[in-house]
Amino acid sequence: MPYKHTLTFGIIIGTRNYFNSALAEDVRTTLLKTLTDKGYSYVILDPAETPTGSIETREDAKKCAALFRAHKDHIDGIIVSLPNFGFEIGIINAISLAELNVPVLVQACDDENDKVTLDKRRDAFCGKLSVCNNLYQYNIPFTDTTFHTYSIHSETLKQDLDYFAGVCRVVNGLRKARIGAIGARPAGFQTCRASEKILQATGITVVPVDLSEILGAAGKID
Known part of the structure; x- marks a missing residue:
């Protein structure tokens, strides 16, 4: 994947x-403004x-997933931002149904000690535990804040956000990458061992080249 200056x-x-x-x-407005100020795009x-303007039910999740799929190339x-103890079902279904296979960041807002009445309480601390547990159950990797x-x-x-942008660039940049492995691994450096099968499972192909071929080709250069 070519380098993208603007991430979405x-x-x-x-x-x-x-x-x-x-x-x-408030969280929606603030997060979107921060993303815009940082030069990121969003869907x-x-x-x-x-009904709530956010994601809660499975029906909400279906709408969100359909929107994400429509923009999957971007x-x-x-x-995932949790202004309160978000309902995990809607969130996990939105991600799983979209099937984008992209990195996920989970952010949650904290409570203020003097604002824990019914109209000001968030309880996003526990909500984040639930969402992350669901991501683990669904085998969806995620980045913590x-x-x-x-x-x-x-x-x-x-x-x-900047750290997560770096994660996205690395993950998406290596997807379907072809990496050349020149020569055999030095016997005295087991730290150089790597499994081609594990790399291939993530979409990375290793192409081995004998060192003699490289030296032979180099020797023919005028």
Whole structure:
């Protein structure tokens, strides 16, 4: 895959209907603005597409997955943001049904000690545990953030987005790569051992070339 200067992320804002929807709306607005400011593009459902404006039910997940599939050639990674204890079913189904096979970042917002009333409580700490457990069950690799939870307005978010962008560039850049292996591995360096079969399972093909062929070709150069 050629190097892309601008990455595009599929965005999933998870929620649960008995939490204050205003918290999810704030996270959506802030995250999208941060992505734009950082020079990233994104694909996200219009808030009018679901009852809560975020992803909660399997029906919400189907809509999100269909949107992601329609942009599969452009989406480099998926970002899951949890403004509250998001409903894991909607989130995991959105990712699994989309079948993009791209890196996933899971970010969650923390509670403030003086804001734990019914209309301000988030409980995203536990929600992230549930979502990540589901990703593990579905055998979907994911990237964690620097801290388990933090404010969506934190500078740490910007750092994590840049780190995740690097992950996406490496993963997608190596997909279907062909790597030349020149000569035999030195017997005294077992640290150089690698399994071609494991690499092939991830889409990376190793093409071995005998060193004598390289030397022979080099010798013919004027």
